[in-house]
Amino acid sequence: MDSASVDQEVNKTRLSRAEYRCISRFMEHLRPTRQCMKKLKTQFPHLSPSTLLSIFSQEYQKRTKRSMARHHAPDVVKSYYQWYRSEAKTRPADPLLLELANEVDMSPALLARVMVECFMEEREASVPSRHVINNTLREPALIPDLLLAKHVEQCTINDCCYGPLVDCIKHAIGLEHEEILRDKLRERRLSFLDENQLRAKGYDKTPDIILEVPIAVEDHIVHWIESKASFGDDHSHQTYLNEQFWSYCNRFGPGLVIYWYGFISELDCQRDRGIVLKDCFPSDITTLCQRLTSP
Incomplete structure (x- = not known):
């Protein structure tokens, strides 16, 4: 699948916390089978299948953790x-x-x-x-x-x-979206180092992309970009903040997180502290050259 077809599949959407809670309540009694996706598509036709699957998977994993000891x-x-x-x-x-x-x-x-x-x-x-x-x-x-x-x-x-099949699919989708991100950066002629290059230089915990020359996204400076092929809900985002994003900010400066399948809109509240959230590759990018040549 090429980047254009993936872009069409990805749902560029943000949900309010109230909307997300409505969706999660509907999912409470669904089972993690392929048939449940048909019900979700019928109930929430405005959301892409990938976004619905990501939300359901995260909600079901929370449910599973609560019942693990009993089973x-x-x-x-x-x-x-x-x-x-x-x-x-x-x-x-x-x-x-x-x-x-x-x-x-x-x-x-x-x-x-x-x-x-x-x-x-x-x-x-x-x-x-x-x-x-x-x-x-x-x-x-x-x-x-x-x-x-x-x-x-x-x-x-x-x-x-x-299961192993789901693990393989998730891994492949994650790699695919990282490649989409690299393609977008190349299209914009932005110089960067990816995770593999950074590890070769001796870095241990790194974002997916470090920009060799920072950019501005919606007037916010960005030094690094993290790609997440998932929906950003409260629980996952807080976990990422604690385990990844804040350490990236401390080490590399402010950055950008792309949740390709959308996120809860209220979570995009840390821009002043150095973390911008987007649900697609940003179109509003200002490069250093543009800044220097602008009147």
Whole structure:
């Protein structure tokens, strides 16, 4: 996919906090399956599928963290596994793990992980390593039980928030938008260093882009740019501020964050402290040459 087609897909939108809360309330009882996206597109046709998926994924991850302890209690895990084993004998052709995930409101991919752990522990009489589990989830065909392998694969394919397939897609989308950003900078003939070049110079924690000559965006000086192929909500933005953005400001000066799938408009309140938020590559850019030649 080229940068032009991605630009058409990306929704250049900002939501008020009240609008975001309305959307998140609608999502509270949805399950993380591909079918839920149809409901979201129908309910919120003014938002792009990518923005809706980003919002839903972030909201569902919060929900998952709140219920994690309950689903992973030893007696609960045992009951899930026993139920699956019993049902698999009588209904092998049915999507059993997807049914169970929907019934107990658990991510299908995370439930599949629990089932694989139980199966391997039962078979090997020892707790499998994380590395082994991750490899098995990426390649369900490695599971000796072909029926369980099929059900695990169903979970991976149908889960839109968790699992190895989602991880690969998110990683690819992130890299794609970083390349879009670099293309935009080249089009404007702006000199920059990207993250790989900065690491080669010995920097450890860096933004995606450092501008070799700063620019002004809407009259705010920008030394660095961070690309986020996601929607900026309160929780994620606060986490990024604490773990990334403030340290970038302290080290490199004021900068720009692009949330390609939009953000809560009230979050763009730190411009005077050095952080500008945008939902697309800015059109209002002033270069040093323009400043020097302007009357």
